[in-house]
Amino acid sequence: MTRGPAAAGDGDRGETLVELLITVMVIGMSVSAVLGAVVAGVDAASLGRKQADAKTFLRVWAEGIERAGWPSSCATESAVTAAAPRTADGDVAYPNGVGGTAPEAVTVTTREWTGSAWATCSGTPSDLQEITLRVQVRTGVFPSGSQSLAVVVRKP
Secondary structure, eight states, X not given: OOOOHHHHTTXXXXXXXXXXXXXXXXXXXXXXXXXXXXXXXXXXXXXXXXXXXXXXXXXXXXXXXXXXOOOSSSOOHHHHHTTSOBOTTSSBOOOTTTTSSOGGGEEEEEEEEXXXXXXXXXXXXXXXXXXXXXXXXXXXXXXXXXXXXXXEEEOO
């Protein structure tokens, strides 16, 4: 017994428009989630590299301060900046992620030892000075962070 043409297509009815729209929506959300994860991963790797560059910059700067020797007065920001690593042009060689040429991203704090505590320098340095170097690291997706290094200079 044969059926009519209408009965022959009952098992093969195809996809409805609603089913296709839901499928496209699910695929779109999946792709956007994967792309977001890739961007976050790349930015995290970039942040790690920038922090490593900032640490290296601070260590080289600290070595320059050590080579400069004992200051005759409290170390000023300009005197400490003079010991910073330089490019071939003589500019401060700020690491990537610090802004390249952004001196506002670098701060210097100088304190002296009073015998019982660290205090702001008063002009004539005591036998110990603490020079804190801080570099602001800028990133894209993640919040900015900073790297700092304290150098203690002792009078010979």
